[in-house]
Amino acid sequence: MTEYGRGPGSEPWHPQDPLYGDGGWEGQQAHAGQSAYGGQPQQQYPQQPQQPQYGGWSQEQQPGYDGQHQRQYYEGQGEPPYEQQFAGHAQPLQEGEWAAAGGHGPVPYAADPGDPYNQQPVAYGEQPDRYGTEDAYPPPQPPGRRRPDPEPEPEPAADEEDHAFFAGGGAPDEEEHELQSRRERRGAGRKPVKKKKGRTGCACMVVVLVFGGGLGGVGYFGYQYYQNRFGAAPDYAGSGNGQQVTVTINKGDGGWAIGQKLKDAGVIESAAAFVSALQANPGGKALQDGVYTLEKQMSAASAVELMLSPKSRSNLIIAEGLRNTAVYGLIDKRVGVAAGTTARIAKKDYKHLGLPTWALGHPNLKDPLEGFLYPSSYAVTKGQKPEAVLRSMVSQATAKYRELDLVKKAEALGLDGPWQLLTVASLAQAEGTSHDDFRKMAEVVYNRLEADNPQTYGRLEFDSTYNYVKDQSKIDLSIAELRKYDNPYNTYFSKGLPPGPIDNPGEEALRGALDPTHDGWYYFISMDGKTSKFTKTLDEHNKLVEEWNASRKKN
Template identity: 65%
Template sequence: MTEYGRGQGSEPWHPEDPLYGDGGWGGQQAETGPQSPYGGQPQHYPEQPQQPQYGDWGTGEQAGYGQAQQQYQYDQQYAAQAHGHQQYPGQGDHQQQAQGYHQQQYDNGGWATDAHQQVSYPGDPADPYGQQSGAYGAGQPDYYGTPDAYPPPEPPGRRRAEPEPEPETDWDPGPDQGEHAFFAGGDDDDDGDEPRDRRSRDDKRGRGGKPKKRRNGMACLVVVLVFGGGIAGVGYFGYQFYQDRFGDAPDFAGDGNGQQVSVEIPKGADGYTIGRVLKAAGVVKSVDAFVSAQAGNPEGRTIQDGVYTLQKQMSADSAVELMLSPDSRDNLIIAEGKRNADIYRLIDKRLEVKEGTTAEVAKKDYKKLGLPAWAQNHPNVKDPLEGFLFPSSYGVSEGQKPEDVLKSMVQRATETYDKLGVEKKAESLGLEDPWQLVTVASLVQAEGTSHSDFRKMAEVVYNRMKPGNPQTNGMLEFDSTYNYIKNQSKIDLSLSELRNYDNPYNTYFHKGLPPGPIDNPGEDAVKGALNPTDDGWYYFISLDGKTSKFTKTNAEHQKLVDQFNASRNN
């Protein structure tokens, strides 16, 4: 390619220059096709549809993109005009172009112009775009392909601070004076800030941002205190864990400080439950100490529920020993076979209320005390609660209400009967309902002299109740039923007295069972009534008041009666 010299602002001619050739300013372009108005490199995607540039400004065709051009470099293209005008190819028709500008002539490889000729800027032959004005806006230089486009990096000291614009937020992370952002209260993102960024940010705040915050050592102090407190807490709990697992449980020394206190141990309480009750009352120092002392005592597991009188600040060993002694028991003990009339008096005395108070509550509110449905609404019953003040040990003390004490007893009886299956097994024993089964158990409890007698005694009851039995003809003839209605406990009773007293509870006068229980049977008596023997027993007698002898016939029984009378000189 021929190299054209630069001369006095003229440009080298090229046959494909849109400003010259066939058609002049407004005519047709060369056969090579439309040329880029910028004289640059051919378009990389020639198949893409061409878009018009600046619309249709004249009759001539506009120069288009994508036309292949020879690698001819302009020294200068579309420089600023001498009078501030800029030439656009294809602008207006040929005559309009001629009126605005003098005819350009080619002279010795350059453009000769008059006073209105465009002034050319020297360009870089290696730059296909030169330093032309922006195609879409005049006055904006194009640096592509020039040394200014990619200048060599400058030393940090000479760089201009032109930071990236930071997003505007309402939050101010605080100035960074060289401390780590964690101690400065800043965000973690500040850790990577360069000095240039920080200066720019400070400048930015100086132009209207938030004022700088003064930094102090409070943040560091708070962090130190938090970490220090955490370490201390871990150490404390670690020590407590060691003490709980391997150390001796805290304990008092001695038998107490002389200050008495009453504690109530609930039913079914284990060692830990008892220990918590005692600790809450100030008797022992720790639950673990009591559990350890109870386990170390051979009889420690026999501690029962109830009310105990102890002292405050006792050693665990002393507390266990005192609870095993009768001297500490302050419970109301209900013995097996006790009648309700006697129990009411015991409750009145323990609660220190007027005699007859508890009996009146029982008579008035018996339906509110927890009786099961099958134990209610039976005719001719002397006391609806008879048989439901279950024999056991109860914590009863001054200040309690009679109805609360009665409720606890009824609840204990109901739970026991339910556990033993009284309601389920009554019918299989030939009884009408569970109420009759409890009544049988009360007769067994009243007539038996020992637990070994209960099953045989139950068989006697069931055999005598049989309507066609050849021995008693359905009559029970138990002295205990007559004594119950008379509220007495006599042994020497005449047959004339027994057989002439008309009362539903008198089994010498009426066949079958009495209307209801005659006492409160214990668990063994109930078990005997549920599982009687099957040996054919009809009669029994106690010769010594401690054991009973059973027989199957009246003749055998009469021999034992004669023997008993002889021993008493009757």
């Protein structure tokens, strides 16, 4: 084999030749009598004269030999002895040199100073033909015919009982050796295939368990989704199992929150069932906060019905007009502490129970919390701390007074702040006998507070203020007794309003104090203990007093 071409033999070019594959495949043709590209016959075309190209795969008609011979460049199909090339340039021999060279006889080449292989040129016919042997390089293929390396042959399938997955081991050593030999024959440049680890029979069980667990989880959550979206809510049947339980419902709790509390206490089975029953009940919107005594395992409908009944209510109810002394006793009894405990806590810690700033700093008060234990229903159970109960009552009173805007409206009524307005409401609450009385009763207070009024000359003269100081509720009081008792709360002795509220007024009394009548009322009397009669003059009032005394004698 020569340096830059192929001789008559079948040995291919060396892949490391610097001009190996240079220039493309456009002009390559198979040698006469020899098939190209794996033995496939090539179509012959008429030879056309061509000019030598640099580094190209071309044929050139050479002068001097009548076009009978053609030299072929870089195609590996035969190499004329007269060809001398360097860096891709062909130089033709002079006339006569072809004959001197012996026609087709071997002609030696001069040593190429740029020979990268440092080899001496050889003559034709001296190289052994190694094409088709193991030492030969495969013939070059054109780009269009190059194919990727063949895929590895699939391993022979094993019987199920002998397969590695079930047998618990890998392929035998002989099989691995044979597979490795195949890979080496396919190409030394390929990366070796890692041997697969053997799998035991436990893998099959793990797959089954995981797959089965996934199906079970999907089924469970699918069922739960269907039940939550389309199925009926879980619910007990009946009106309970006889085991009583106490549940506290806070103010502002909605149907779902109440249902969740009942579920946690074991009363109902699900909050969703309670919400449905509450919406289905016509009186469901009337459900209030408080403490309820119910039974466990009740149907949602029976729980709603019982909660709407007064029988289940066990709240601490603070009635309108109650004095603090009565409220303290109720708290002591409900939370289970000794009598007087709540009153001592109120006297000691009243500044830390949430009173607004305008309710602090007033002198001569009998009880600084009077007027702030707001009449309402409170969820109070045994074991609670009295201070917690007091704080909730003060908080509710403060919220109500803020809602009614006592601070702003007291100034419009000519009063010295919301404290006096609250005191007027407590007087109307104490003296009134019905809700219709509160506006008229408030007018009586405002009219008598006028220092130059012609009826009382600035004195209120309310029996209720004297009774408050004495912590009593008498109606048969003599004027002489009332006028002699020196106490700031005794409005028969002192002019103007008492130092503070004398009870806890409800919302109707508060609204009456905010919006009094303007009819000129100065006097009032209750003839039957249920309704009051109002008069403008003392003479009219005295006539009603005589009627009341006469009625008492008959009884």
